[in-house]
Amino acid sequence: MPTTFIEHVNLTVTNPARTAKLMQHLFGWHIRWQGPARDGGTSIHVGDERLYLALYAPPAQAERRYPKGRPLNHVGIVVDDLDAIEAKVAAAGLTPFEHGDYDPGRRFYFLDFDGIEFEIVSYA
Incomplete structure (x- = not known):
C-alpha cells in the first residue's frame, strides 16, 4: 500500500445529507463524521476507513465562495462492478453518460444533484 x-x-453542496445518502447508496460508504463547519456551515464526511468526501454547505444566507465546476472537472471513483453502480445511479434519478470502454478500464460519468461530475471506473 502506498x-x-x-x-x-472537500465539495461544496447544497444539501450534505442528500449527497451523503447518495454516496452511501452507490458505494456502501458510511458517515464518518458530521457537524458544524467553518463560517457557520455544516459538513458531513462520508466514505470508508481510509478515504472520504467532505460535503460542505455554507449557511443559507452565505454566497458560494467558488463558482461550481471551477477548477474541479470531476471526482473519479474506482468500483468493482460498474454495471451495478450504473443501475444505482439511474435508480437515484440521475443520468449516466459518456460511457467508455478503453484501456485500462470501462467508465461512465454522471452529474449529482448539484451538478458535480463523477467518473465511475472499473479495472475488473
Whole structure:
C-alpha cells in the first residue's frame, strides 16, 4: 500500500445529507463524521476507513465562495462492478453518460444533484 494517497476531497453542496445518502447508496460508504463547519456551515464526511468526501454547505444566507465546476472537472471513483453502480445511479434519478470502454478500464460519468461530475471506473 502506498504511503501517499488522497485522504479526502472537500465539495461544496447544497444539501450534505442528500449527497451523503447518495454516496452511501452507490458505494456502501458510511458517515464518518458530521457537524458544524467553518463560517457557520455544516459538513458531513462520508466514505470508508481510509478515504472520504467532505460535503460542505455554507449557511443559507452565505454566497458560494467558488463558482461550481471551477477548477474541479470531476471526482473519479474506482468500483468493482460498474454495471451495478450504473443501475444505482439511474435508480437515484440521475443520468449516466459518456460511457467508455478503453484501456485500462470501462467508465461512465454522471452529474449529482448539484451538478458535480463523477467518473465511475472499473479495472475488473
